[in-house]
Amino acid sequence: MSENDKVYEQLAAMIRTANHCVAFTGAGISTLSGIRDFRGKNGLYTLPETDKMFDIEVFYQTPSVYYGLARDFIYGLQEKEPSIVHQVLAGLEAQGKLAALITQNIDLLHQKAGSCHVIEVHGSPSRHSCTGCSYTTSFEDVVSVARTGEVPLCPRCGHALKPDITFFGEALPAAAITEAQQECRRADLLLVLGSSLTVYPAAALPQITLQSGGSVVIVNEQPTYFDSYAALRCTDLAETFTYLRQAFGIEV
Incomplete structure (x- = not known):
């Protein structure tokens, strides 16, 4: 078993044993669907x-x-079609292993994949x-x-x-932010997926989980400010979620 597989196996075990697992997603997961992210090396803002x-x-x-x-x-x-990340998250929710999904994304792909409890913090x-x-x-x-x-x-x-x-210069949707904070407070496991954690206040959500006694896992190609606090860190979203799809028997 490779080192990566050991980490993925540990992640799968953490998801299985979590009482309240929450996912927090950023633009990085949608690059797998052919959508540009914002701040990556080939991002929209370039x-x-x-x-x-x-x-x-x-x-x-x-x-x-x-x-x-x-x-x-x-x-x-x-x-655009949902990526394997979108599909596996929807599958985990259907299996009762994912309580909520918080997203910074505005591409509607979580809903297209079949996720139901989606909190859109950027509108x-x-x-x-x-x-x-x-x-x-x-x-x-x-x-x-x-x-x-x-x-x-x-x-x-x-x-x-x-x-x-939510455009720059507008307030984020208050109800969505409040619900996201509540979910992160309840979470004993927060999966941070494809987010650079640079846009506040959404980027502060992992701190809420950590301060409430939960664990944070980060899967993101680029480093984030929160990496040293994470219980696990992976860099390859497609590889990580291909493993999770097989581990949980999710059809995509």
């Missing part, structure tokens, strides 16, 4: 102008900037809201227009529709 994509002031002044930049990244999501594009009135609509209702790079407009008042994603 491209020109993308720092303006989620700037709320830019959106209110010129919503076409967001819709032009997000045409493929957000509104091409229907073409979600599943709903779009009018910037001028109380009108709201679904992702499916705006995707055909947004896919062209055009700005979807409110049918009532003509203002731009904005996805319920």
